[in-house]
Amino acid sequence: MRLTTKGRYAVTAMLDLALNAEKGPISLADISKRQEISLSYLEQLFAKLRQQSLVSSVRGPGGGYKLSREPEAISVAQIIDAVNESLDVTNCERQGNCQQGQQCLTHHLWIDLSDRIHAFLSSISLASLVQQDEVQEVSVRQNSARELGLLDVSGVQ
Amino acid sequence: MRLTTKGRYAVTAMLDLALNAEKGPISLADISKRQEISLSYLEQLFAKLRQQSLVSSVRGPGGGYKLSREPEAISVAQIIDAVNESLDVTNCERQGNCQQGQQCLTHHLWIDLSDRIHAFLSSISLASLVQQDEVQEVSVRQNSARELGLLDVSGVQ
DNA sequence: GTAAACCCGACTAGTTTAGTCAAGTAAATA
């Protein structure tokens, strides 16, 4: 299993989309500024999110991305899966052939942990994240800082 | 967060130690054969396990490693931690300075997931693994296959 | 027709994993 910035960026970007949904299509440039994620990298991630039908795109000026389903119907697990990060912590991809075609000593333990991680992240939808107080606060901060021009966003990272 | 063969090997090797404890010190060569883990790699892992006082070593002929505590007092989380694999899935190492010194949008989510993974693996001791039926079965298989010479272990992987 | 935005593929520096290899040191037994 890996859970790196790739998966975290994807979830963060999708949450940004959910939070700003009422503004119409959101450009990757906007997400890039608000969330401080490289635009080119976002393009890579959104290519995969689009392939998995989690977002749809609108081309041309004023275009951008929007969620292709209700935020209630998109779980964090689905997003991480879409960008090819696996939540599986077994070595054998759950097949039980970890040692000469048979189960290794700790197979059951890793299956169990994988199931718990998956269950947790499947139980969390974008909609439930949007409702959290912490998320609301950060979102307000991000939007106000930007509108007030307080952040020098130009060349940062 | 990473959970790779490094952490899995460490847990497997420690469980092997717990299962074969009554035989006295267990050599890395034995663990290497039973669990099919490279001897040199085991040496690296056990150096770290010893530094964290999870095992103690006995030198000389007939020597090897043994658990330095009761198996009830060693958790899977401790073992993974000892070999420098982090169970933390945040980007900021829980510090909350993920975005320009303040929390990123998904900070709380990753803290929550990290806590759950840690709680799960902390709740599992070597002793509780030893008692599991699946583990018992695999252990019996490993020992009998070896004593009967059914496994060609020489050049495999 | 031009600019805003998405789309796509090639490339890459750096890090980590999962080891190998070689040269030791410590201690039990003959």
Added chain:
DNA sequence: TATTTACTTGACTAAACTAGTCGGGTTTAC
């Protein structure tokens, strides 16, 4: 005390992956 077994340490490495960059497209609103 010689020998052997086993631990100990450190240097090295191929392959894979991450987290990007770069350069060119294409689509569409105005």
